[in-house]
Amino acid sequence: MTTPTISVPPVRKSSRGARFGRVIGSYGPFVYVFAAIAYLMLPVVIITLFSFNDPVGKSNLAWRGFTLKYWLDPFGVPGLGNAVVISLEIAFLSTIIATTLGTLISLALVRHRFRGRGPTDAIIFLPMATPEIVMGASLLTMFVAIARPPFFPLNTLTILIAHIMFNISFVVVTVRARLAGLDQNLEEAAMDLGANEWITFWRITFPLILPGIMAAGLLAFSLSIDDFVITNFTAGRTVTFPMFIWGSARIGVPVQVNVIGTSIFLIGIAFVIISLILQRRRQAS
């Protein structure tokens, strides 16, 4: 019997080129990741920086010097405060309604058997695969078609209807993932111990899927408060925060808009960090 021979290459001192290659190999990928993240964050940095700008005239596109005056007077432009309030109202209401409707749908999809699952899946998937402009245009056409003349009044209510519509699908996807990963034995155990369906849901299922519902709500809120395209078609004369930016983009966006944009960014980040800390604590205890 012959033993297989393995040829061992002679050990060589690594050349300068090979060492250079190894350095590139170990640091290169991270340099790339940091460059990509810097590229992604650059506009956020610019938005923040230009909230401290002191522009001459209306255009806030060139750096003219540092000032705090717009941070001290964030609603000093007529209409801006109102627009932010309307955006917040729509975001809150659409989040609450869409999260409720979407959670109910997810419960039916994961926990129940029923006929017509295919079409149900389709109508939940399609809004996410449709360009926003087509959904906005369709809603506008419908509002015009069902009430003409007089013209169907486009207002906060029509924006709200649209935002609930596109949020439902995102809520279903998020909550469904959480529900599907849930151990069904826990619910069955509760039932075996004499709890009825209602009590089982509120004592067992709901607390367990609450993180999923919260995540869905956060997603819905951020989608709603930043939505421009669908709002553009369903707003009529109502001005939300994104509509305000769009309207002022041609003549020059007021510095206060950057102040509010930066604040929204910071609040959003703070929200995520706080919820992460709470989650860690709950897991630890």
Place this chain on the structure above:
Amino acid sequence: MGVLVRRYRKAVPYLLLAPGILWLIVFYAYPAVQILIASFWSGTLETGFTFSLSNWTNYSDALDRYQDQFFRSIIYAGSATILTFLIAYPLAYVIAFRGGRFKNLLLFMVIAPFFTSFLLRTISWKIILGDTGILLGPLKDIGILDPSFRLLATPVAVISGITYAFLPFMTLPIYISLDKIDRRLIEAAQDLYAGPWRPGGTIAGAVFGGGLFAVLAYAFLWDYIPMIAAGVVGGSVLGTALLSQSFIRVTLPLSLPGVFAGSLLVMIPAMGDYVNATLLGNPSTNMIGNVIQSRFLTNNDYPTASALSFMLMAMILVAVTIYGRLLGTENLTTGRGI
């Protein structure tokens, strides 16, 4: 009593579904039908619209008048999808395979820009790409670029705006599919003598680098020959160094579902986008979204605009189907693959 309870049990899923699904039927499905009807309208907002099948000419007229914008939408959205793929794949790869305990932090930083307004981010590209802005200003000062050179109001600005806006949509699904890959498969491939991919990596890199730099040269009005040569050399070096057999045979095929999902998530909103073209472009870079928006909201030309919207939707559905067949991942449209 027992019958009633059983009936109630059977009704439970429908009761849970009813409010949400009804909302989607009334405010998503019905409007979609309505816009198809409206595309066969004639008349104006003042006189009222009338439906007639003979108004199919709305479609041919619209296509006749706006074929340039349609074509541009396909080119811009397609370029942006390829660019987001080229940027996102290595990014997702490094985070998934080398991220270690910083994975979640890095991912969070990828989506963090979404916490600021989409419109404000687009407007800040106007500042960055401005004629004397932070990018072009210094290059003009030291004489690399001609003072009359501009990026704003060109296709380059619009495409890079779209690329930036939708980059996280490409990164996340690719990351998810890469992260799910069983590392033992890659190790097994290496145990089975999967080594560097030669000469495939060199050739693929050369072709890709050359092509990319040809497009860049076209966009920035540089000389073709030296640029393409630089692209071919750079691409072949990178391709040889980075593409291994285990990547081509194992990692890449297993990550295709993520690539597919990411491409759809970028391509679909990019095709209908009008924000980037409006804020960063000029009338000669208008996309089909700009036409639909102004036909609806400025001209009240509902029939033409509806026909255009319906064609856009149909085009996207056809593209999704073809693309799904090409990648052989049809059931992905239901989201089951990721």
